[in-house]
Amino acid sequence: MMTIYSATITLILIMDPLGNIPLFLSILKSVPAAKRRQIILRESFIALVILVLFLLFGQYILEAMHISQPALAIAGGIILFLISIKMIFPSNGHDDQQKQAVEPFIVPLAVPLIAGPSTMTMVILLASQAPYNIPRWLLALFAAWLITTTILVFADFLRKILGERGLIAIERLMGMILTTMAVQMFLTGFEQFLHL
Numbered sequence: 001m002m003t004i005y006s007a008t009i010t011l012i013l014i015m016d017p018l019g020n021i022p023l024f025l026s027i028l029k030s031v032p033a034a035k036r037r038q039i040i041l042r043e044s045f046i047a048l049v050i051l052v053l054f055l056l057f058g059q060y061i062l063e064a065m066h067i068s069q070p071a072l073a074i075a076g077g078i079i080l081f082l083i084s085i086k087m088i089f090p091s092n093g094h095d096d097q098q099k100q101a102v103e104p105f106i107v108p109l110a111v112p113l114i115a116g117p118s119t120m121t122m123v124i125l126l127a128s129q130a131p132y133n134i135p136r137w138l139l140a141l142f143a144a145w146l147i148t149t150t151i152l153v154f155a156d157f158l159r160k161i162l163g164e165r166g167l168i169a170i171e172r173l174m175g176m177i178l179t180t181m182a183v184q185m186f187l188t189g190f191e192q193f194l195h196l
Helices: 004-015 017-027 033-064 071-086 092-095 110-114 117-129 131-153 156-195
Strands: none
Touching: 004 017, 004 117, 004 131, 004 156, 017 110, 017 131, 017 156, 033 110, 033 117, 033 131, 033 156, 071 117, 071 156, 117 131, 131 156
């Protein structure tokens, strides 16, 4: 079972703030720098509210749909694996699709860039594996959200310091870490399934 620390790290890796820097800057390039930070903070807060709702109530949705914990763990592992592969081997087509909106609201910054399907799946997985640890998962989610938001607010500054190559290198390293976590999650779900 995950600790607060491992849950926080996993959520940060899935939210992928460093990988989202180029997308956020591209989407908000026509917005003044001062307003850009306000938009990032607003969208990030909306994403937090959505993720908290999924953490608190997602388990009941799964129960209503008769989805078992091993099935969720295996699906979560597969989703994380696919995300990690995209982080290691990114495609350039996504950038062009995100350049249209001048001042986005909810889509695409809050959802799906911060609170994407994978992040929602992860918080539901945490809640379903250890529902008695909801306060811990709330703390882990808040810590991951705070770190992600801080990185995105200072996106301009970080891109100047790290450069495009630096951001790509860090994102690929994070992708490698996430790959191992995804495989472990898949194996845990499969082991739980065999013991049913």
